[in-house]
Structures are given as C-alpha cells and as structure tokens.
Amino acid sequence: MKRVLVVDDNPDILDALDLLLSLHNYQVVTASTVKDAVIAANNQSIDLIIQDMNFSQGTTSGDEGKSLFYQLKELVPNTPIIIITAWSQLETAVELVKSGATDYLPKPWNDEKLLEVIAANINLKSSKNVKNQISKATKANNQQTNTPQFIVESLPMKQLISMADKVAASEISVLITGANGSGKERIADYIHQHSPRHANPFIKVNMGALASELMEAELFGAEKGAYTGATAARVGRFEAADGGTLFLDEIGNLSLAGQMKLLRVLQTGQFERVGSSQTISVDVRVISATNSNLVQAIQDGLFREDLYYRLNVVELNLPPLCERQDDIIPLAQHFVSGSHTLADETAQLLTQQPWSGNVRELENHCQRAMVLCSDDILLPEHFMLDSKSSKLKASKLTAYTSTTASSTSTNEDDKTHVKAVLDKHQWVIARAASELGLSRQALYRRIEKHQLTQEPSSQREPDSQQKPAPQQKQVAKQDLEKVQGK
Template identity: 45%
Template sequence: MTKLDILIAEDEPAQREMLSGFLAKQGHHVLTAANGEEALAKVKAHTLDLAIVDYKMPGLTGLDVLQKAKQINPGLDLLILTAFGTIDTAVAAMKAGAADYLSKPIDLEELLIVIDRIAGRRTLESENEILREQIREKEVSQDQIVHGSRQMAELINLAGRVAASNATVLIQGESGTGKELFARLIHRLSPRSAKPLIVVNCAALSENLIESELFGHERGAFTGATQKRVGRFEQADGGSLFLDEIGEISPAVQVKLLRLLQEGEFQRVGGNQTFKADVRLISATNQDLGSRIKEGAFREDLFYRLNVVPLKIPPLRERREDITPLVDHFVRRFAKENRKPIEGVSREAMDQLVKYDYPGNIRELENILERAVVIARGATLTAAELPFGGRLPDEEEETGAGEGSLRQALETLERRMVADAMKAAGGNQSRAAEMLGLSERMLRYKLKKHKLKS
C-alpha cells in the first residue's frame, strides 16, 4: 500500500486521536488539527496528499476548508466526514471537489478502501505525468493512442513502466483495438528506441515463407532461394521485433522461436552457422492462446516465454468513454486531409456513434468517419452521412429474426459480416481479415464459399 501524508481535521478529540492512531499503524504519516483554521495553516506549512475533514466544526465548516485548501494546494485530495442525516451536504462537498465522503460512525475497513483508491489514483496520475514527459522528450506522437477511459490510461501507464525492461510483452485484443500502436509506444519509450522496430504480420505470410522471413535463409536453401537473405531477427538486432498474430505460426517455427528466446541463438533456413540476436520481442494476438494450447496448436512453454508481461486491450464497446475523443480526433484529421471545413458532429450522429458496438473496433470507427467526412455536404457531420442509415444495425436486423433454421441464420450472418468487412476495408483482404479476427487464408475461403468478389 502506498504511504500518504495525511491531515485529520476533527474537533472531537477522541475521534481525532482514534483516526490518527489507526492510520499511523497503517504506515501513513499523520498530522492533526482541531478546527478549520488550524487545518488550513497545516495545509500551507506541509506537503500533504490527503486531508480528512469533518464537515461540522466550530468556525470554518468542512466545505469552507475544502474550498480554501484547494486554492492553497490544488493537488490535495480531501475526504469529507459527515454525520447521518447530512448526505446533502456531502453531495455538495463532492461537487466542490472532494475525492469522497464517509458517514459517521466511521467504518475503518471502508476508510482503508477509500484511502487505497485515492492512493492508487494519485500513483497512476504521477506515473502518467512522468510518462507524458518521457513521451515529449522522445517525440512520441500522442495521436497514436487517443483515449478518455481509465482502462486505457492504466494500459498506457503499464506500457511506460514495461518499456525500460527487456521483458517480452504479449498484447492481446480483438482486431482493430490498437495492438501495434502499443508495441510502437513501448519501443519508442525503451532504451532501444534508437534502433529499429521491425513489424511482421504472421497471418499475412504462408507457412512456407514465415520461417525464412523471421530467421533468413542461405542461398540454395529451397527452390527459388537464389541468394542469401537476412531475416527479421537480424534486421532488428539491438532493437525490437513486433510479431503480430503470433498465434498463426506453425509448430516448426514455434520450436525455433522458443530456442531463440531461451538461448538468444538461431540458424538461417538451410544453414549451419549459429547467430546471436539481441532483440526485444513484442507479440500480439486476437486469439485465445489458452484454447490453442489445449488444442495442441500452440506450445505452452513458448506461451510462458512470450507472456512475461501481458497487455490486454479491451474492445471499443467496453470503453465507450473513448469513442467521443476518438470521433473528435478522426474528424479533425480527415477534415484536414481532405480540406473539408468540418466543425463537428451532430448530436444525433454522435448518439449513434457512441451506441454502436464496433465489431471492427477503432479501425471500423476510423473507416466510418473517413467516409462521412468525404461525403459530407455541410460543416457538421449528420446521421445521414453515417452507414447506419439513421438506424443502428441491431435495429435493422430484428425484422426476420427467427426465420429458417439456425444453420441458415448463421450462414446469412457470416455472409453479411464478411461482405461488410470487405466494404469497410475498401476491398483490402488483410484489413478485412483483421476486422473479422480471421487469417487471410480463412477469409479467402469464406469469400469463395459465399461467392463474394475479392
């Protein structure tokens, strides 16, 4: 538990001493004050993290102390103590900037929970400020990870803490959630930032090519190998290698990758010479590797080597607080790129954008907004420019539900989702496969199966 510098402002001596002794036993540094004036004097004289203030005290009330203490130290957190029957005053204190309030008599376990939450938030804010300074120093573009949710703030904070190490990182999340952006952030904040970050999409390479792509090959190693080729691990020496869709690699490549992670050594395809590789490995997947292990398709020992630090990015539908800042960001960007005088988004359009579930996540939102900006006629994007046609997809799909067999319904749904992904990706199979969480090989199969143009 983080230790805080805490001030207790309470006019009842027994309550003041009880709270002071209890928090001191938890390891906190505690000061006390018998009234509001004394409390403000100590706020001026000391560097404090938290003030626990009784609402009803002689002279200055707790609300008065709250307002004046915030003027002295805007970063100070205040916890208001209120008697039963005065909840309205506690709510007023919260509106004035209190971090929380507790009703008397004080439940000490509840007090510890509130203090732990405040301490955790202060630690996160402090670390994020340090991280923002590092980002400014290393000229990492903040455009990369636009967010408004606490979940993403915590993930960015974790990425910043992990960056300084050489530990492998496994980034998990659905297609389109921004896994590569996190890999780039980790690399740019690491001591390896002066060296290259090499990106390999394992799903885009055939089983025959991926081993050669990663480890290189000697001349004559296979038909068509007319000259020696340096692999991605050699290219990334001293830097970082990002393996996207790591779950797609074959068992044979998994064995070589495991050896490299254990020994730091590898051999080119068709060669006997052993090479050393000083590479920080960051990998990503949209698959459940635990299930792949149970199926025998992925090595458990390799998983543990890759998963030293797991980073799980939630889908956009689980962090809707991010949608509005992302909409603002993309609208500004595409308006500038297309030289369109777009000033914002209508209330109805924003309502639809926030409520939509985004199976393709941020990549789908980006595509929707690029299209909307391009076809917009006015200075404000309206619901008419969105692909929902004034209604959300779920509303449109209600008609006809339950007709036919389950197999027919699933086939119809699969065909529509594949067609929609191809349309959203502008016909690009790699992007469409990522949006659907499929390999390109599986997407090509489904395009043929449903007689859809590729």
C-alpha cells in the same frame, strides 16, 4: 506520386484496385494482357507492380503469371512485385516469392493488408541492401512517431497506458491481447518508443500472413542458393531488428513447427540462416500480440505452453471499443481532423454503436463519412450506421470478444453475432465483413465453421444494389467468381 502497375484480365478487379489506390494517392497504370504489362513496364517509370496469375479465359494453371513475373524481373529487377492469386495457385505463388516476389495475397484480398504491403515496399525499389533499407525506414518512422499519439479518455485505457509505461522501461517480453482492430500494434509501438531501444529498429511481422514454407527464411534469413531462386543472401526479421524490438502480430496463427523454431531463438538469442551453419547472435526484445485465446489453444494442443510463458511475462489486455465509451468521440474527432466536424446527433449515434470492428471500424466509417459529406458538417447519414443500435448490442459483443470467456460460450456468441450482422446486411459479404472488421475470406471461414445459412424472409425489402445470397458455399462461390472471373 508513386506509380503502380496493376495487371489483371478482369476489368472489375482493375476498376476496384484503380479506385482503391487512387484514393490513397497512388497513380495507377492498368494492363489486361501480358503484352500490355511488358510494354508498360518497359516504357514507364513503375514503382511497384501488382499482378494476377492468369490472363486468358478458362486458364487456371498460373503458367501465364509465372512467365510474366520472370519477364518483369528481367526488365525491372528492382521493382517490387506483389502476386494476387486464388488459393489454387498458392504453391506457385510461394515459388515466385522464393524467386524474388515481394509478397502474395489471396483473392479476395484484404484492402488494408494490400495497402500495408504496398506502403512497406514501394520505397525499396532501388534497395541494394535489404537490412540497411529496413533500418533506415524504421528509424525514419521512429523519428516521425517518436511519441505515438494516443486518444486516452476512458479509465480502462488510462490504466493500460500506465502499465505500458512501466513495462516499457524493462526488457521483459510482453503479450498484447485484444480483439481485431482494437489497437494492439499501436500499443506495441508505444512500448518501443518509450523504451531504451527507441532509437533502434521497430520491426513488425504478421505471423498469420506467413506461409509455413516461408516462415523460417522470413524470420531468420537465407543464404544465397539456399533454395530455388535465392539469388542473393536474405536478411531475416530477427537480424534486422538487432538492438531493437520485434513485434510478432497474430502469434496464435503460427504453426507448431514455427513455434518450436521461435522458442529456440527466444531462449538463446541465436539462430542460423537457411542454408548456413554459421550461428548468428542478436539482441532483440520481442513483443507479441493475439486476438485468440492462447490458454484454450494450449489445452487443444495447438500452442506450446513453454512458448506461451516465454512470450507472456506480462500481458496487456486491450479492451474493445465498446468498453471504452469515453474514447469514442475523441477518437472520431481525431479521425476527422481538419475542417470536418461532428454534428451533435452524429456524436450521439456514434456512442450507441457496438463497434464490433473496434477502433479500425470507427476509423473506416469516419473516412467514408468525409468522402460522402459535401460540406464540413458530418451528419448521421454520412456514416451509414444503424440508428437503432443500442448499448445492449455492445454488452453482447463484450461477451463475444472476451478472451477469458469459456470456449463454448465464446463460440456461441460468435455464431450469434456473425449471423446477426449477415442478416442485417442481407448476406452481402463485403458489407458484413466490413462491419465485423474481417476480410471476406475470414468471414467465409466463420460461416463455414458455424454452418450458417441465410433464412428466407418474405418481409425483406428488395434492394436494387444488393443481391440476397443463398447458402454459404454458394455465397462464397458467386462472390469469388464475380470478382476474380476465374
């Protein structure tokens, strides 16, 4: 069992991460002070460290976190360190990443993203050569998932998989569109595994999670001494994917400067590492994905048209789960594989849900249900779903998630849907975000964008476990202060 050291002065955060990681089979060691963290790292075998940036009441400078980071790097130089920080310390976090930190995540963090980063890095502790380690990990993953399992019963998915089979044999660029949680990464993996490149690396990059300061080094690599803290040459993702496939997720979030740099390597297959004048040539197939309307982004001047046509030789549009009714029960049965089974009334309830978070939301509910179930029969109450949900909600959601809808219509549907989910959960941000398939931070941005406020209601029943939220900015502030304590 891998051992993770979590360092934070807030006991709520320590408890939350302890529970999250324990549920995913990690052994957790906690420390609330710099001294305790150093002692734990020095005396125990730690596979990965998650650390905060401040450890004293009222401190927000991040200096304590920097000091601890450099102490830990000296004590355990090969142990990955993930920084969890408030936005106010973003610049400091970027500095630490350049100095060797594995990654940084803002508070409030996204559980799925955190687990993904941990899983991707925890086995690299003894790495001596980043490129070789990436290749080995990728090939091992390819062997385990040589034929990605797809639950395909609906006609829309059968048509999409048929198209994916056709484009897999070619070398053309593919753009996968669809809502969050609908399975775009799985489609990209499927294409790679059925392509002539299947024995070579399949490298995934979340473009939306890359800071502009780190994008160039992350994609194209950097030479030793290229920037402060670059103590060794760094292999970029394009170089690591040489001969294989590079999957660029959330491509719509890439900055215009990043788009220009990406366009050059797509056109020529050549680039230079940061700090080097030597041109490197690679043979990489690019598959990209987005949940945003890139055509509208082009019209708004936010996305380059030439890059769009370079990426979108063939577009595969992945329909939301509400348009794939025949897939819901087979998917649920797959997610609860083992001794658990769905009761008949549970299956009926699942097909009535709008599944705004798509396949990811369904999987999360299935996992939760198995935890809450005391035997092998999964009942409706184990899923904590609204039994009054109807297919009318799903039809409204279809309009909301359609990437071909007009900008005005999409924004209005988005506003209505987000408001409805917030009201349903009495503006408890964590629960609303979970149903929407968003991080809490992303939900805050939606609230701010649509200028949503909670309307007082005398008919609302009190809930001892939920505290009604006031207006959006107060909601965000209270939630962040409660969890972060700073």
